[in-house]
Amino acid sequence: MxxxxxxxxxxxxxxxxxxxxxxxxxxxxxxxxxxxxxxxxxxxxxxxxxxxxxxxxxxxxxxxxxxxxxxxxxxxxxxxxxxxxxxxxxxxxxxxxxxxxxxxxxxxxxxxxAPAPLTIPGAQLPNVYYVRTIEDIDRLHHAIDKAKNEGQTHARGRGRAAVIGGGFLGVELAASLTMMGLGVDFIVGSDYPWHRFAGESTGKFLTLYLQNHGVTVHTGQKPLRLEGDGRVQRVVLSESQSIPCDFVVPAVGITxxxxxxxxxxxxxxxxxxxxxxxxxxxxxxxxxxxxxxxxxxxxxxxxxxxxxxxxxxxxxxxxxxxAGEDTAYQNANYFFSDVFTLSISAWGEARQVDRRVIRGTPNVDAPDFIEIGIASDGRIAQVIAIGHTGEDDQLRELVARRLKVDGNTERLKDPSVPIKDILI
Ligand SMILES: Cc1cc2nc3c(=O)[nH]c(=O)nc-3n(C[C@H](O)[C@H](O)[C@H](O)COP(=O)(O)OP(=O)(O)OC[C@H]3O[C@@H](n4cnc5c(N)ncnc54)[C@H](O)[C@@H]3O)c2cc1C
CATH class of the missing domain: 3.50.50.60 (FAD/NAD(P)-binding domain)
Structure with missing residues (x-):
């Protein structure tokens, strides 16, 4: 040694x-x-x-x-x-x-x-693909090619994937696999995707947005088991409903x-x-x-x-x-995501949100709106910008300052009032 x-x-x-x-x-x-x-x-x-x-x-x-x-x-x-x-x-x-x-x-x-494991019967079957590393994607590419060549049919062609888990990763994977020409069933345990992170308006918008882009979204569904002859061929949602697929991609959290x-x-x-x-x-x-x-x-x-x-x-x-410096964390934490052509940016902490207001209109044909989460003490705890660009610094500042909303709710909701004017 x-x-x-x-x-x-x-x-x-x-x-x-x-x-x-x-x-x-x-x-x-x-x-x-x-x-x-x-x-x-x-x-x-x-x-x-x-x-x-x-x-x-x-x-x-x-x-x-x-x-x-x-x-x-x-x-x-x-x-x-x-x-x-x-x-x-x-x-x-x-x-x-x-x-x-x-x-x-x-x-x-x-x-x-590391990806949290799916713990239902059948989760050990070989065509269950987790996504964390380059090698994971290389394996997934192989499964995608195979499914597109010889897999099950769907409305637009061949190859069917089931994505399990309604968080950010699940949403992105459902979108990307659909963009690659697969038929995607997206299985979400709660009433809408991003349930832990966003409010109902944003979640329902997202469901509709995914559906409009060809994803089949199953909300409020927890799969019972994965079934097939040596490989997963279907996801069983209930004794009366199962979804055919060529492979499964779980995105059920991290460990x-x-x-x-x-x-x-x-x-x-x-x-x-x-x-x-x-x-x-x-x-x-x-x-x-x-x-x-x-x-x-x-x-x-x-x-x-x-x-x-x-x-x-x-x-x-x-x-x-x-290296000997004295540097402290002073950040308004930031997250980004891309879903089809939609860019999402978010700052702050969902767990402290008590009520949410929407700035703009969640329109699936031309998405450009902002969800603002307000804590019980009246301060902004979280901001999620959906398809909205150009005000990132100001939106971040709403969280970094933990701005107290007071009587400003109507101005916050009104997209014609620039965020910089609210920050004054
Ligand atoms: C598919 C995917 C998409 C993502 N998309 C987004 C996004 O759109 N927006 C966003 O904000 N975030 C996104 N993230 C999250 C972001 O990538 C992670 O937060 C980030 O990679 C974390 O970096 P890290 O260095 O802490 O850990 P990692 O990137 O996981 O690196 C840790 C490394 O340490 C290695 N390791 C573990 N144990 C040991 C050991 N004992 N000895 C030696 N090596 C070890 C691991 O194998 C790994 O290579 C995404 C993550 C994934 C997986």
Missing amino acids: STQHVKYLLIGGGLASSSAAQAIRERDPKGSLMIVGQEINRPYHRPPLSKDYLRRESNRDALGTLEPNWFTEHDVILRTGTRAARLDAGRNTVTFDNAEEIVFDRLLIATGA IPRELLRATPIAAEKAILVDDHCRTNLPDIYAAGDCAAVFDPLFGKHRILDHWDNAQVTGKIAGANM
């Missing part, structure tokens, strides 16, 4: 680690720095995996978070295809799956998340890997708890990205923000602080 010492060890080869590495290098160009990632690929962006990369509109090379030569040019040791298997927080060591041991001065845990935390006193609930500096409860150990719940002073609580912007922001904060 070999032992090596590094000043900075970053576990996880994703966006949070690569953002942290950049932040470290901006402050400490020479301190030894290693990134270890279990995937064979260098760090890459995941959002295209359910959008342009899935639809074969962009290629693999475009996915990287940094230029391929950035790592060598910046003296960063990048170990891909290697898993960090054990952390000994008392000795400041991490052991890899090849038995190599690394002694670190400062450690970042940025191990991301956060906890293997490394085992036998350590690192404080974690659903995710690793970090303060607004991305520090865990142990000195010199930080966490960022999907695997961390960062303390967000804007909402006064720890939050799991499993989104692209958060991985970048918290990665940078962790890296800066690991």
